[in-house]
Amino acid sequence: xxxxxxxxxxxxxxxxxxxxxxxxxxxxxxxxxxxxxxxxxxxxxxxxxxxxxxxxxxxxxxxxxxxxxxxxxxxxxxxxxxxxxxxxxxxxxxxxxxxxxxxxxxxxxxxxxxxxxxxxxxxxxxxxxxxxxxxxxxxxxxxxxxxxxxxxxxxxxxxxxxxxxxxxxxxxxxxxxxxxxxxxxxxxxxxxxxxxxxxxxxxxxxxxxxxxxxxxxxxxxxxxxxxxxxxxxxxxxxxxxxxxxxxxxxxxxxxxxxxxxxxxxxxxxxxxxxxxxxxxxxxxxxxxxxxxxxxxxxxxxxxxxxxxxxxxxxxxxxxx
Ligand code: CP
Ligand code: NVA
Numbered sequence: 001x002x003x004x005x006x007x008x009x010x011x012x013x014x015x016x017x018x019x020x021x022x023x024x025x026x027x028x029x030x031x032x033x034x035x036x037x038x039x040x041x042x043x044x045x046x047x048x049x050x051x052x053x054x055x056x057x058x059x060x061x062x063x064x065x066x067x068x069x070x071x072x073x074x075x076x077x078x079x080x081x082x083x084x085x086x087x088x089x090x091x092x093x094x095x096x097x098x099x100x101x102x103x104x105x106x107x108x109x110x111x112x113x114x115x116x117x118x119x120x121x122x123x124x125x126x127x128x129x130x131x132x133x134x135x136x137x138x139x140x141x142x143x144x145x146x147x148x149x150x151x152x153x154x155x156x157x158x159x160x161x162x163x164x165x166x167x168x169x170x171x172x173x174x175x176x177x178x179x180x181x182x183x184x185x186x187x188x189x190x191x192x193x194x195x196x197x198x199x200x201x202x203x204x205x206x207x208x209x210x211x212x213x214x215x216x217x218x219x220x221x222x223x224x225x226x227x228x229x230x231x232x233x234x235x236x237x238x239x240x241x242x243x244x245x246x247x248x249x250x251x252x253x254x255x256x257x258x259x260x261x262x263x264x265x266x267x268x269x270x271x272x273x274x275x276x277x278x279x280x281x282x283x284x285x286x287x288x289x290x291x292x293x294x295x296x297x298x299x300x301x302x303x304x305x306x307x308x309x310x311x312x313x314x315x316x317x318x319x320x
Pocket of ligand 1: 060061062063064065134142273274275
């Protein structure tokens with residue numbers, strides 16, 4: 001199979017802001033290309049020759065930065081890592097003006113910041129693809145890697161039961177979108193005080209009912225893992241919430257994924273987007289167990305994002 005045979009569509013929604021810009025068919029196409037790229041990593045070393053990807057990051061990152069920078073290098077392009085404080089954006093130049101300037105010199109941009117609105121505003125004024133590299137609201141790139149990892153493991157997505165335990169945060173919002181679009185059953189188990197956004201939850205329930213899957217939420221952990229194919233968690237304190245850390249440690253205490261809890265669901269795999277806090281949301285034992293897919297998830301960021309970059313940047317015509 002060659003990459004041309006995979007039939008990438010010219011991507012009409014040029015941005016990746018929430019995941020909803022892609023149809024479920026387009027997501028499967030991306031996963032197919034990623035499978036091919038993972039199998040033949042050195043075959044497309046010219047795919048993005050001459051293209052430059054800028055990364056504007058307001059928050060720390062290991063995986064997202066590494067995978068985008070290495071991915072661009074492996075595809076023959078280059079990346080520019082930029083901290084907002086080094087840009088005029090950090091000194092009051094508007095998002096609109098910055099987006100127009102980037103669009104004149106750069107072929108794509110990844111933004112990691114707090115506000116989803118900022119990324120969407122940048123996309124509104126940019127004539128190049130804008131990729132959400134994580135906001136307080138969503139983390140679509142992680143979900144592409146997670147779907148890829150699950151498909152590798154189970155050879156299907158439809159009908160899987162994913163149970164997420166922990167904070168109703170950006171990862172949950174992205175899971176709600178992805179699960180409902182891809183016919184995956186998704187259950188959130190979280191403390192009442194830390195529910196996901198109600199609008200996103202309800203929207204996911206509507207989409208899921210059309211796609212014949214189930215979106216649920218419960219607040220008690222005992223017995224709630226039965227039937228899970230996947231048990232997923234994330235940090236209890238996300239970036240930007242550091243001042244709440246000690247309070248959250250107490251309030252989430254009973255939501256830890258440990259071996260005792262996993263006995264409820266003996267065949268389920270364990271997933272975590274990372275970084276992990278061992279002894280908090282997950283034990284070291286579970287992280288290191290045979291059930292853990294966390295390193296596959298991390299590696300797969302590279303393969304799926306290379307597919308995404310080819311999809312978005314290869315078809316892009318610089319508008320001047
Ligand atoms: N999962 C993830 O996005 O990791 P980083 O914060 O290290 O990029
Ligand atoms: N919920 C975490 C995800 C990190 C990849 C955070 O926003 O910090």
